[in-house]
Amino acid sequence: MLHIIGIGLSDETDITVKGLDIVRRVDRVYLEAYTSILLVDRCVLENFYGRDVIIADREMVECDDNQILQDAKTLDVAFLVVGDPFGATTHTDLVLRARKLNIRVSSVPNASILSAIGATGLQLYNFGQTVSMVFFTETWMPASFYDRIKENRDSGLHTLVLLDIKVKEQSLENMARGRKIYEEPRYMTVSQCALQMLAIDEKKTVIGEGGIYNEESLAVGAARVGSKTEKFICGTLKQLCHVDEALGKPLHSLVLLGQRTHELECEYLKEFAVDQDEWVKIWTRDYSGKS
Amino acid sequence: MLHIIGIGLSDETDITVKGLDIVRRVDRVYLEAYTSILLVDRCVLENFYGRDVIIADREMVECDDNQILQDAKTLDVAFLVVGDPFGATTHTDLVLRARKLNIRVSSVPNASILSAIGATGLQLYNFGQTVSMVFFTETWMPASFYDRIKENRDSGLHTLVLLDIKVKEQSLENMARGRKIYEEPRYMTVSQCALQMLAIDEKKTVIGEGGIYNEESLAVGAARVGSKTEKFICGTLKQLCHVDEALGKPLHSLVLLGQRTHELECEYLKEFAVDQDEWVKIWTRDYSGKS
Numbered sequence: 401m402l403h404i405i406g407i408g409l410s411d412e413t414d415i416t417v418k419g420l421d422i423v424r425r426v427d428r429v430y431l432e433a434y435t436s437i438l439l440v441d442r443c444v445l446e447n448f449y450g451r452d453v454i455i456a457d458r459e460m461v462e463c464d465d466n467q468i469l470q471d472a473k474t475l476d477v478a479f480l481v482v483g484d485p486f487g488a489t490t491h492t493d494l495v496l497r498a499r500k501l502n503i504r505v506s507s508v509p510n511a512s513i514l515s516a517i518g519a520t521g522l523q524l525y526n527f528g529q530t531v532s533m534v535f536f537t538e539t540w541m542p543a544s545f546y547d548r549i550k551e552n553r554d555s556g557l558h559t560l561v562l563l564d565i566k567v568k569e570q571s572l573e574n575m576a577r578g579r580k581i582y583e584e585p586r587y588m589t590v591s592q593c594a595l596q597m598l599a600i601d602e603k604k605t606v607i608g609e610g611g612i613y614n615e616e617s618l619a620v621g622a623a624r625v626g627s628k629t630e631k632f633i634c635g636t637l638k639q640l641c642h643v644d645e646a647l648g649k650p651l652h653s654l655v656l657l658g659q660r661t662h663e664l665e666c667e668y669l670k671e672f673a674v675d676q677d678e679w680v681k682i683w684t685r686d687y688s689g690k691s
Numbered sequence: 692m693l694h695i696i697g698i699g700l701s702d703e704t705d706i707t708v709k710g711l712d713i714v715r716r717v718d719r720v721y722l723e724a725y726t727s728i729l730l731v732d733r734c735v736l737e738n739f740y741g742r743d744v745i746i747a748d749r750e751m752v753e754c755d756d757n758q759i760l761q762d763a764k765t766l767d768v769a770f771l772v773v774g775d776p777f778g779a780t781t782h783t784d785l786v787l788r789a790r791k792l793n794i795r796v797s798s799v800p801n802a803s804i805l806s807a808i809g810a811t812g813l814q815l816y817n818f819g820q821t822v823s824m825v826f827f828t829e830t831w832m833p834a835s836f837y838d839r840i841k842e843n844r845d846s847g848l849h850t851l852v853l854l855d856i857k858v859k860e861q862s863l864e865n866m867a868r869g870r871k872i873y874e875e876p877r878y879m880t881v882s883q884c885a886l887q888m889l890a891i892d893e894k895k896t897v898i899g900e901g902g903i904y905n906e907e908s909l910a911v912g913a914a915r916v917g918s919k920t921e922k923f924i925c926g927t928l929k930q931l932c933h934v935d936e937a938l939g940k941p942l943h944s945l946v947l948l949g950q951r952t953h954e955l956e957c958e959y960l961k962e963f964a965v966d967q968d969e970w971v972k973i974w975t976r977d978y979s980g981k982s
Contacts, residue, residue: 408707409800416801417711418704484802486809492959495812499962507810509700509802509917510707511775514815516800518777521786524805525821529848532816551846557820626800668783671790 402469402498403478404485406510410627411440412448419508423449426476430456430468434567435490436482437585437651439627445480453480457568461490468494472503484512513653516626517560520634521668526660527560528552533593533654534564535586543600549656550612556660556690561597563588563652587650590621590633594640594654613637613656618682620655620669623647635674636682643674659690693760693789694769695776697801701918702731703739710799714740717767721747721759725858726781727773728876728942730918736771744771748859752781759785763794775803804944807917808851811925812959817951818851819843824884824945825855826877834891840947841903847951847981852888854879854943878941881912881924885931885945904928904947909973911946911960914938926965927973934965950981 403422408414415423423429431442431453438445446453456468456479468479485491485507498505518524529552531545545561552559566586574581597613604610615638623631633643640654666683673679694713699705706714714720722733722744729736737744747759747770759770776782776798789796809815820843822836836852843850857877865872888904895901906929914922924934931945957974964970 406802411709413709413712414707414800416699416705416707418702420708421704484806484809486812487806487815492812492814492955496955496959506919509705509807509810511697511800511802512806512815514806515775515778515803518775518783519798519800521777521783523783524778524803525823527821528819529846530816530818551848555820555842555846557842628797664783664787668787 401476401504401506402472402494403476404491404495404505404507405478405480406484406508406512407438407480407482408510409438409483409513409516409625411438412445414511414626416508416510419510420449422508423451423478423480426478428454428475429478429480430454431480432456432461432482432491434458435488437565437567438482439624461494466497469498469501469503472498473501484510487512487514511626513562513625514560517622517653517655519625519630520620520622520632520655522558522620522655522657522665523662526556526558526658526662528555528557528658530560530562532562532564533588533596535566535588536596536599541596541600543603546600546604546612553612553658555658557658559656559658561593561654561656563590563593563654565651588652589644589650590623590647590652590654591641591644593652594619594637597656598637598641616682616686618657618679618687620657620672621647622653622655624649624651625653632669632672633674634669634672635679639674657687659687661687663688692767692795692797693763693785694767695782695786695796695798696769696771697775697799697803698729698771698773699801700729700774700804700807700916702729703736705802705917707799707801710801711740713799714742714769714771717769719745719766720769720771721745722771723747723752723773723782725749726779728856728858729773730915752785757785757788760789760792760794763789764792775801778803778805802917804853804916805851808913808944808946810916810921811911811913811923811946813849813911813946813948813956814953817849817949817953819846819848819949821851821853823853823855824879824887826857826879827887827890832887832891834894837891837895837903844903844949846949848949850947850949852884852945852947854881854884854945856942879943880935880941881914881938881943881945882932882935884943885910885928888947889928889932907973907977909948909970909978911948911963912938913944913946915940915942916944923960923963924965925960925963926970930965948978950978952978954979
């Protein structure tokens with residue numbers, strides 16, 4: 401049987417009691433380590449679980465002849481996923497493979513950034529679709545997120561922006577030469593995201609398709625959501641271009657506000673504002689009662 | 692200190708190890724029992740935690756002179772919430788009250804229906820805003836959900852519909868007479884929801900505002916998401932009007948599909964279809980490549 405187990409967002413104690421019971425009795429334990437990361441190292445998990453944990457990179461999980469599913473018809477295999485089991489497409493794909501091999505599948509849910517972001521005080525039913533922001537390069541600045549944000553903002557909805565992580569990536573040169581040498585992991589920060597968002601708006605404005613948001617649009621930067629060191633800073637997109645030091649270590653996420661807001665949200669967030677007066681001024685001018 | 696702790700979706704073992712540690716050492720433990728319910732009774736929780744658990748109904752939580760926060764500046768109080776701590780507006784309100792009293796607040800996230808619904812195989816980034824469906828009465832059939840679904844479907848997005856629960860409700864007569872007699876709890880089912888959705892579409896069609904969805908729109912009925920007896924049934928809205936027996940006990944939820952779909956979603960869901968041929972036929976005709 402394949403057990404897909406969410407292990408939550410921050411440390412080894414975020415696993416549920418149900419999940420831990422399973423991890424302690426299965427035959428093999430894998431940790432999916434490329435769509436997100438925990439804030440602690442594998443050895444901390446291994447000590448806590450009392451089990452060896454095999455790191456499953458993208459290659460291993462997406463490979464057709466999948467070692468994870470080997471003998472899983474008779475043995476029990478745990479596949480640990482940071483956050484909730486079904487946050488990433490990859491995992492539904494793994495279930496489909498298992499079904500084809502007649503391997504039974506169970507899953508244990510856990511906290512996901514999609515709901516934990518409620519700790520900002522923003523009402524979860526006022527969120528539209530979630531978007532992803534990737535690291536831009538000189539030649540690659542994908543802007544599809546902009547259209548999604550437009551859809552959300554047209555309905556007055558907040559947008560959660562999930563930020564790129566690069567784990568076990570090869571440089572183009574190493575890839576071309578077939579060298580399995582990997583770059584240092586990189587995690588996008590709130591300020592990098594805010595800068596990229598404004599850059600795309602500028603490009604769109606040039607061709608007459610901009611103005612979905614601007615430097616004065618309100619947003620919330622979030623760091624290490626769900627952990628003891630969770631931190632929120634809110635302000636204009638321009639202000640959020642300079643908050644990385646204050647937010648601290650990864651992982652970061654960003655929420656761009658929609659106009660369908662509630663006074664409670666303003667009050668709740670004010671405590672986290674870069675500049676409380678500015679926050680309330682722009683909220684009152686552009687958000688309150690505007691949807 | 693006030694600790695707001697998510698306890699997950701189904702039974703006593705869905706609490707995280709971190710959450711359980713806190714519950715076992717605080718001075719008082721409350722369980723919020725009116726915005727959602729666990730599938731097990733309070734006494735099961737009390738046995739598992741080794742603690743008395745005080746049931747907090749709406750009156751207690753929303754009351755200004757709040758016993759939950761009493762002495763919480765010096766004592767530790769745990770406030771348990773089914774699912775994730777910030778799923779309901781009420782709880783941000785409680786945090787704001789605590790802040791005013793200079794009581795420190797921490798929260799422990801957990802699984803929420805908003806992310807656990809990913810177990811249907813539907814991609815979570817293709818969901819728009821979440822809506823709620825209340826029990827209609829002869830004189831009260833609120834249709835605001837319809838406009839929200841329209842916004843989601845205009846962008847091709849899925850809609851999660853959360854279904855009403857009535858816990859500790861008074862009849863109008865008992866309320867009028869000030870008698871604290873409460874009705875049996877009621878939980879809306881998938882079929883009740885599908886029927887109400889079609890009824891509103893019919894009304895809207897009469898005034899020329901209908902057609903956002905129809906009897907042949909595809910949807911997924913979900914029961915006891917996140918538990919060992921989790922069950923999904925998918926089909927047209929018309930088919931879902933007759934699936935309550937097959938789905939079984941509460942809690943139920945429903946997802947109305949948007950057209951921005953992925954072939955993996957079709958394949959994943961087919962296994963749960965009332966009629967697999969019909970499912971694939973309508974998917975191919977109305978959904979695949981239509982966004």
